[in-house]
Amino acid sequence: MTNAQTNLGTPKKLKKNALRVTPLGGLGDVGRNMTAFEHDGRILLVDCGVLFPEDSHPGVDLILPDWSSIRDRLDTVEALVLTHGHEDHIGATPYLLREREDIPLVGSQLTLALVASKLREHRLRETVQHTVAEGDVIKFGPFELEFVAVNHSIPDALAVFIRTSAGTVLHTGDFKMDQLPLDGRITDLRSFARLGEEGVDLFLTDSTNAETPGFTPSEKQITPVIDQVFRESDQRIIVACFASHVHRVQQVLEAAVAHKRKVGFVGRSMVRNMGIARDLGYLDLPENVLVDAKELANIAPEKQVLISTGSQGEPMSALSRIAQGNHNFVHLEEGDTVLLASSLIPGNENAVYRVINGLSRWGAKVVHKGNAMVHVSGHASAGELLYCYNIVKPKNVMPVHGEYRHLKANAALAEQTGVENTVIAEDGTVVDLVDGVASVVGKVDCSYVFVDGSSVGDITESDLKDRQILGEEGFISVIVVVDSSTGRVISGPDIHARGFAEDDSVFENVKPDIVKALDRLAAEGVPDSYQMQQAVRRTIGRWVNTQHRRRPMIIPTVVTT
Template sequence: MSHPHPELSAPAALPKGGLRVIPLGGLGEVGRNMTVFEYDGRLLIVDCGVLFPEDHHPGVDLILPDWSSIRDRLDQVEALVLTHGHEDHIGATPYLLRERRDIPLVGSELTLALLDSKLREHRLRETVHHKVREGDRLKLGPFDLEFVAVNHSIPDALAVAIRTGAGMVLHTGDFKMDQLPLDGRITDLRAFARLGEEGVDLFLTDSTNAETPGFTPAEKSITPVIDQVFRESAQRVIVACFASHVHRVQQVLDAAVAHDRKVAYVGRSMVRNMGIARDLGYLNVPPGVLVEAKDLADLPPERQVLISTGSQGEPMSALSRIAQRNHNFVHIEEGDTVLLASSLIPGNENAVYRVINGLARWGARVVHKGNALVHVSGHASAGELLYCYNIVKPRNVLPVHGEIRHMLANGALAAATGVDNVVIAEDGVVVDLVDGFAEVSGKVECGYVFVDGSSVGDITESDLKDRRILGEEGFISVIVVVDSVSGKVSAGPEIHARGFAEDDTTFDEVKQPIIDALDAQLREGNTDSYQLQQTVRRTVGRWVSNTHRRRPMIIPVVIEA
């Protein structure tokens, strides 16, 4: 199994007849999936998703893939292929289309419908679409695409086989092998086997659950648990799940009908996505079960069900506002039941537990994955991945979609089935398929691109570091006036602090050391304002560190009079 060296240089020119794979997101993290394929001077992009910020990304709304390495080649992009409709696979598409509006979009009916509503929000209406379904073939430039049905936690997911003169690539997207899916649409292993017989030169496989032994449980295994929650709940039931989890919403709707309850959606994305799924026939809404959220309060609590966003503890989500008791019309009462029908995305644990504690504080019974089988993964576990490797028998394997530990575990599974060449790459690491052999050829620039309000890419890691310091260590400002003629401090220092010590007298003992340090600089003829500010910063920083064991942000201002 080959591991990329951290000190890789930029890749050399792609050998004639070779295929280049450039992962720009999703390798080394769970989210912002994006992979670029280059052949014969043309590019094909598979997925363009977002990563949601964690606690160490203060003020950040979204994190995008970094496509700066192909920015000056966007005119060479044949299409953007979207494997399914989850945010971590489609969410960054509007930002890419801002840079080239006419990139053709390829995806299934539901995937493109979910994306369309997002594009309208970004005022991107005139886009080129290729709607495809399993079994379809589509030729775009030098890329011959074939689409294969795969089962996932959202309907209409597709794997894609990419045929070029360099060989065939099979990209699974996110998938699992539920043998009793709620919609009856299973992963097409017959197509996988057929492609394997033709010869898969490079197999890109979902790694998210590679560390989990066995097979991922079926979605149907949750139905009895949801039914039991409804049966045992004497008052209102609130179910929180992803706004795209059509299967889970279907189970809740069916349980509500069985227990004579009415259902309302809460959260803009939930209302929008479930409306799309219903209109396209992916969600069966029994007659009379759905009501407007504001009308639900007219019913007794034992007949109410709310389906809400916020299963990951997102601060502005409906469930978080309910837990904080600042939602417009939903207020937790003693005896309500809240069902968190989702897994915990790594990094979101603290936010989710804050919501659970907030709900429990108001008397709600909270049912979650930690105390009941209320969610199953949408990703293949180790047993399913082994099954796929034995069916496909690929020549080369590139694990994708997961943290480094997930990809290593996936690579080990491939090697155990006899795959001779497993390449472990991370974001930005370039892999070339030449003469049937895949190997790392270099690395392109590939950092995080932060979205902060309407600003895209203006926030840097340095800015986030400053924000973390402000939030954790506080802020000190120091204003000093120096007389350039006499060469002495003529006024100040005036010191103010926030988030550190609100009592300004705290700093009385450091004022004289600041004056002494500045006077010493001025006596030596150093009147450069930047150097004087650095003197103030060092003096205050050393005192604060020694006295208080803190490292606040220090903003010195030196004024010449």
């Protein structure tokens, strides 16, 4: 097993007979998946997803992969392959195309349709798109790509087999081995075996459930639980799930029909994605079951179902606004049932439980994974991964998609099956495949790229630290006017606070101390405004810490006149 080191230097120039693999996101996180493959002076990208912010990222809307290491070579990118339509694999695509808008996109019909809607939303023209399906083979420069059907929690997911003169790579994307999938489309293990016979030099495998023993349960096991929720509820039902989880929405629609309820979609992304899935035939929408969500107000509560976004506690999602009581047309009532039909993405726990608490305060019964089997994972567990390693028999394995513990657990599984060389990489780790052997050769800068409104990459970790201080400790501004000749205070101090005290009058007791501190400096003949500002900051900082045990951000302004 090879563990990538964080103190690695810049990699040397790529050898002619080598294939370079550089993860630009998704290793160490469950999100923002993106990998660059470089060979013969050309680059192939696989996936371009986002990571959703945690509580430690105040004001951040999205987190992107870091493609700065290839920014000056985007003209050499042959194509961007998108393995499936989840946000953590396609969400950053518009931001990449802002930098080079003609990168060809490759993916399945549903995946590219979801991306196309994103490009329209970002007011980008649609680039060249190559729609592929399982079994298709297509070539871009030195890369020949063959696609393999895999089962996941969204239809039309694909693994990609990459052939180059330097070696072959099988990238699973996100997958599991559900033997009774709702759409009948199973992971094509026969093709995995065939490619294994051809020879897989490097196997990039989904690691999310590598710590979970056995096999991931089938989606069909959720159907009886959903039906039970419908049977036991005599008022309105709200179901929250991922906006791209077509299979789960299909199950809810079928339950609604069986229990004679009308369904309304709530949340812009849910409405958009389900419209796309319906139009392309991936969602079977029974007649007379779907209504505009606003019309549900005219239907008896026991006859309505809302399918909503917000299963991860996203602050601006429909479910969060419902929990806060400020949704524009959905208002909870005592006895309503809310079904969270999703898993908890690591890092979202606090946000989700905050929403659950908010829903419970309104008197809703909340059914979630903690108290019922309302969700199964879309990722292969340890037993499935072992099965794949034994079928593919790869020469080298590089686990992808997961936190570090998931990557390490996945590598250990590979070793149990006899794989001699496993590489545990992190974002920015550069791995070269030469003569059938994968090895770490260096590291490139690869950090979080924050999106804040229309700003991309302008927010730093230091900015986030300041925002956390503002959010947790508050903000105090102090304005003092002093005589430029004597240094004596002639006006103020005026003190204003936010997130700290409701009434600024609480600072009256510290104002004389600020004046005394400035008078001392004047007596010492110190006219420097910076030193006066520091004296103001120290004085009010000590007082606040002593009186209130707070460390707010303090912005002193000293005006000389």
